[in-house]
Amino acid sequence: MLSGATGARLLSRWLESLLFEVKSTDAPTLIVVAALLAAIALVASALPAIRAVGVDPMGALRSE
Secondary structure, three states: OHHHHHHHHOOOOHHHHOOOOOOOOOOHHHHHHHHHHHHHHHHHHHHHHHHHHHHHHHHHHHHH
């Protein structure tokens, strides 16, 4: 996370040219984007985990 924040800070001038009426260091925007990415990661990891809970461990080992 620290490397991503550092990279965003270093590229702030370039990012600012891409954004319309939003500063690249705008705290609410960065917080919303971080929360959105965290929610997507949570859903992406929860779906396979939920599916894996329903698998019989011995049946999975026997099929190997």
